[in-house]
Amino acid sequence: MNNIPPLDLAQQYETISEEVSKAVLGVLASGRYIGGPLVEGFEQQFAAYVGVSECVACNSGTDALYLALRALKIGPGDEVITTPFTFFATAEVISDAGATPVFVDIDPQTYNLNLNQLSSAITGKTRAIVPVHLFGQPVNMTELMAIAQQHGLAVIEDCAQATGAEWAGQKVGSIGHIGCFSFFPTKNLGACGDGGALTTNDPEIAAEVRALKEHGQKRRYYYEEIGMNSRLDTIQAAILQIKLRYLDNWNDRRRAVAVHYDQLLSPIPGIIRPQELSEGRGVWNQYTIRIAQTSPTGAGRDQVRERLQQLGVSSMVYYPLPLHLQPVYKELGYQAGQMPVSEQVATEVLSLPMFPELSPAQQTQVVYSLKDCLTPPAESANA
Template sequence: MSVIPPIDLTEQFRAIQSDVNAAVAEVLASGQYINGPAVATFAQAFGNYVGSEHCIVCNSGTDALYLALRALNIGPGDEVITSPFTFIATAEAISAAGATPVFVDIDPDTFNLDVAKLEAAIGDRTRAIMPVHLFGRPVDMGPVMDLAARYDLTVIEDCAQATGAKWMEQQVGRIGTIGCFSFFPTKNLGGCGDGGALTTNDDSLAATARMLQEHGSRIKYHHEAIGINSRLDSVQAAILAIKLRHLDTWNQQREQVAERYHRLLAPVNEVIRPLPVTFGRSVWNQYTLRLPQATADNQERNQVQQLMREAGVVCMVYYPLPLHLQPVYRHLGYQPGDLPQTEAVAHQVLSLPMFPELGEAAQLQVVQTLKNALTQVGLKAAQYC
């Protein structure tokens, strides 16, 4: 039985193996493993890709978010509005900077922040909005930027899952005050380890972020702030520079995979497919369905996932416990039922295998396996699609 994984990086590597091997060998031969020319070359190329004047590459997407907050002088006593339906790194960075995350419910059709609910969450302590372009889908940034201008707030875009996505004709990461990216291997632009980047058009913020990532130092052995050590190593930079050349092609292939899923799943009334983006471009880091008849104990959804795994199709469940209900955030006082759309989605979502090289035959297997699992579990047709 052939197993279809949620993501397969091996075929991608085979396609670029000779270029990667040569680039890595060049870095190793140079002896410049930290802050070498490969890092500067990639930072310039990635900044150009996003369309930002400054690109500061760092150790991870989490560090990018933390450095952005620190560069903006957001800390104790401040609040940052963000999504409860995302990886904890988003809120974790806010907390690590000393600020408080304020969670706003999501739109169940997009899994992104419900922009209509943002204004009600703005208070006297609000300093920033941190929208998350989840699963490769851009947030509708127009209302976000309008609110930020009206209330004098900064906007930190969490683009970890959305490199190459567009709102209108603009790349995510250049719309807000700062964009933050992850190069974790499973991302659309993924390295062979951790990595991240900040993008901004603000000269002062860029200079401060660079200072903070180098132990709070602009001049060696002179430290003006408590910073961190967060650098992208030269080997990762060299690999990412090669992958960046292929990113648009890979994202186009992801779009083709998503279109095939749309078509193949059209007759499957037990699921709700992701909606198309009407104001930009999704790059489909994930293809995530909803099983609207699944109950809050996660039993049916988890049964479907297990049956598919046993049949050789590995699906993922992302964020089964929303951030506002995580034990670490119990002190914020959120209760079950406070963010109902987020809580409903958390026990409905199921992400199908998604990677650029996924072919139609494999997708047919995925969809047939899903149909069989839905029948075995006995989930009914969706009440709405």
Template sequence: MTVIPPVDLTEQFKQIQTDVNAAVAEVLASGQYINGPVVESFAQAFGAYVGTQECVVCNSGTDALYLALRALDIGPGDEVITSSFTFIATAEAISATGATPVFVDIELDSFNLDVAQVEAAVSDRTRAIMPVHLFGRPVDMGPLLEIAARHELTVIEDCAQATGAQWQGKSVGSVGHVGCFSFFPTKNLGGCGDGGAITTNNSDLADTLRMLREHGSRVKYHHEAIGINSRLDALQAAILAVKLKHLDQWNRQRAQVAQRYDTLLANCHGIQRPQAPGFGQSVWNQYTLRLTQATASGEDRNRIQQLMRQAGVIAMVYYPLPLHLQPVYRHLGYQPGRLPQTELAAHQVLSLPMFPELDLARQKQVVQIFTEVLAEVMPKTAQCY
């Protein structure tokens, strides 16, 4: 049985293997594995790609968020508004500074932060808003920036899943005050290990970021703050520099994969297909359906996922338990039902395999298995014709 994985990095590597091997060999021969010209060159290239004056690279997307918050002097007693429907790193970075995440519900059609509910969550302790461009789809930043301006708040974009996405012609990460990126291998621009970047047009902030990522030091062995060790190593920078040249093409291929899914699933009832934003461009890190008739317990969705896996298609669930209901955030007092759209999505979402090299034949196989399983698990409420 041929298994179709959620993402296949081996096919991408075959395209660029010669260039990657050469870049890695050059770094190894140089003997300079931390910082140095290769790292700085990639930082400048990535900043130019995003469209910001400054780019500070670091060792993970989580650290990018944490460092951005620290550089903005956000800490104990402060609040940061964000989404509960995202990976733990978003809120974890807030908590790591001593600040408190304040969770706002999502829009079911986009899975992104419901901007209309943000202003009601602002308090006298709010310092920042952290929108997440989930699954590659940009948040509608216009009204969010207006709210931030009214209340003198900083907007920190979590762009981990959306490298290359655009809002009104601007790349995410250049729209708010700060952009935070992840180079985890499964991201649109992924390394062969962890990595991250922070983009901004504020040179003073960038200087503080560089200091904090180097153990709080601008001058070697002189430390002015408690920082961390968060440097992107030269091997990852060299690999990412090669891959950056291909990113736009890979994102176009992802859009083609998404369009084919739309066509193949056009006659399916009982599902909500992901929608492209009218105000920007998604880069389709995931192709995430919502099973609109699935049980609120998640049992139907979980059964569909299980049967698909048995048939050779690995679909993923991002995310089965929203952050406001995670054990680690029990002390914040959120009760089930507090964020109804978020909780419904957590029980109904299913992400089909998505990567640039996914061809039509395998997509047809994915859709055939999905529709057969859907008819078996939910015969009265969801059908494909």
């Protein structure tokens, strides 16, 4: 059996290597390494892809989230609601802006914000909601936007893992007031380094973000506010223009991988498979199962992961400790047990290998190995 990685970027590069090499060498030969027509061209193409009028490229998805908060003038004394079950950057930028993150537990089926608990978390200090389309599965944006509108709140979509995903036929990043994307290499649309973008239909927000990401200047060397340095390198823009043309095909292949996993895993007890809402079209940045605490062998998630590694199958845990229990947020006063679904899910989730080039044979090996981990010794001996 061959070892199977959680993702394989080298395979993807092989399919577009000639195009990428030509584009990168073209940038190097041009002498224009920061900004310019290639970055502007990518912004226009990505805006059209998402279905918005404005796109501002920046250094990372983290910067995109921070710039979104700054553009909305969110800061000290404000509260921003988000999920505790996500990458740290989602909450980190709220703190960096001087505001306070307020956590709402997740839905046990989708692992996204539990919208039934959202309204009860809103106070007079709440300024915005940051829903995360986790693992590439879109939040129910119809319901979320209705709640936000009722309370006069801004919505910043964290689309880091969900480029190309749709809710009710509309791409994520075009439904809220602002969409924030990451082009980290592991994402569905990944650069060969760091990168990010912010999308919106509000030209005033876009203009503010453009100033903030250039140190707060709206005209050269005249600074109206404290900003930051957050630019998408021209080489990365050139690479992303190429990859954007392939994105829908790669996402379709991810969906096919997810369907095949569903078929292979359905007969195996002790596994909770990921769910997709009927109005959503996910893009499967991760295929994340849960190892039920009542699995046939009694093995926990960590034991299963270790055994899989021994069998040549690499897996990942996103995320082992919810944000409300992170040491850095101890001062917020959250206690264990306050977010029961997030806390339980964090002990059970296991992300299996997922990338467009993953073959059916490799998937069979993954599931065969997983079944071996979950089969009681007596049954295994009699098999």
